[in-house]
Amino acid sequence: MRIATWNVNSIRARSRRVVDWLVREDIDVLAMQEIKCKPEQFPAEAFEEAGYELVIHGFSQWNGVAFASREPMTDVATAFPAMPGFLKGEEGPGLPQEARALGVTVGDIRLWSLYVPNGRSLDDPHYVYKLDWLARLEEHARAELAAHPQRAMALMGDWNVAPFDSDQNVPGLVPGVSTHISPPERAAFHAFETAGFTDVVRPIVPDGFTYWDYKQLAFPRNEGMRIDFILGSPAFADLVTDASIHRNERKGDAPSDHVPVVVDLEVASDEDDRPMIF
DNA sequence: ATGTCTCAGTCACTGAGA
Numbered sequence: 001m002r003i004a005t006w007n008v009n010s011i012r013a014r015s016r017r018v019v020d021w022l023v024r025e026d027i028d029v030l031a032m033q034e035i036k037c038k039p040e041q042f043p044a045e046a047f048e049e050a051g052y053e054l055v056i057h058g059f060s061q062w063n064g065v066a067f068a069s070r071e072p073m074t075d076v077a078t079a080f081p082a083m084p085g086f087l088k089g090e091e092g093p094g095l096p097q098e099a100r101a102l103g104v105t106v107g108d109i110r111l112w113s114l115y116v117p118n119g120r121s122l123d124d125p126h127y128v129y130k131l132d133w134l135a136r137l138e139e140h141a142r143a144e145l146a147a148h149p150q151r152a153m154a155l156m157g158d159w160n161v162a163p164f165d166s167d168q169n170v171p172g173l174v175p176g177v178s179t180h181i182s183p184p185e186r187a188a189f190h191a192f193e194t195a196g197f198t199d200v201v202r203p204i205v206p207d208g209f210t211y212w213d214y215k216q217l218a219f220p221r222n223e224g225m226r227i228d229f230i231l232g233s234p235a236f237a238d239l240v241t242d243a244s245i246h247r248n249e250r251k252g253d254a255p256s257d258h259v260p261v262v263v264d265l266e267v268a269s270d271e272d273d274r275p276m277i278f
Numbered sequence: 279a280t281g282t283c284t285c286a287g288t289c290a291c292t293g294a295g296a
Binding site: 009010034036037060116213216217218262 | 279280281282283284285286292295296
């Protein structure tokens with residue numbers, strides 16, 4: 001079974017490219033972020049014709065998360081418990097939640113598609129929101145693991161954090177000013193490891209970025225960041241047989257600014273179960 | 279030089295977000 005995560009940066013602008021990649025790479029489940037549309041605007045036909053079911057969560061032209069899967073998805077959640085909201089110019093509790101988290105169950109595996117808030121700058125309310133959002137997510141992940149210690153569960157998406165210095169090569173990033181590299185963000189990310197969730201890709205793919213800005217020839221200069229991750233519970237990590245970062249998806253016509261991250265699991269899919277007929 | 283990309287709102291641009 002192959003599971004992937006991809007910040008697609010508008011699915012309407014990229015449906016052909018995404019579906020072609022899914023088919024070419026034989027992906028069973030894709031977690032998408034930044035679909036940038038409402039469910040009724042999602043280009044569903046292209047996915048369905050290729051054999052994928054969809055679960056879509058989007059409110060507007062901003063954010064938005066979705067799953068495409070060859071196998072049925074159940075137990076859909078459009079937020080995790082106590083997920084903070086945000087509204088520019090407003091503060092305090094009770095702000096509207098954004099479309100940044102989507103949970104589904106495929107087979108026995110619990111999967112989350114996550115689009116962590118950007119943070120914007122260290123003195124912006126969005127940065128407080130980002131840290132709070134990550135802390136509440138970590139609380140949920142920790143509670144889920146305590147309740148179901150044997151369960152395979154993955155937190156996959158655009159984390160908007162470069163956890164290590166080697167995870168970014170962006171001249172404009174300034175320590176003490178820029179988001180994505182600040183100690184509180186990195187601590188919020190590493191808290192998931194303390195909670196029992198490990199980056200299942202890095203041991204197999206130790207190097208490489210997952211995002212390059214459109215500006216300033218960032219991709220040809222390889223001025224990118226590694227900010228898209230798949231964190232797995234112990235049971236999920238035990239299933240992983242391989243992983244890959246699909247750097248080539250940053251090339252060619254109309255790419256997203258992020259590339260897909262893939263894990264292979266030793267789980268029999270329906271396809272594998274089908275008897276061979278000669 | 280925030281030098282790109284995407285979408286909304288409104289109709290050739292600007293604003294917002296990343």
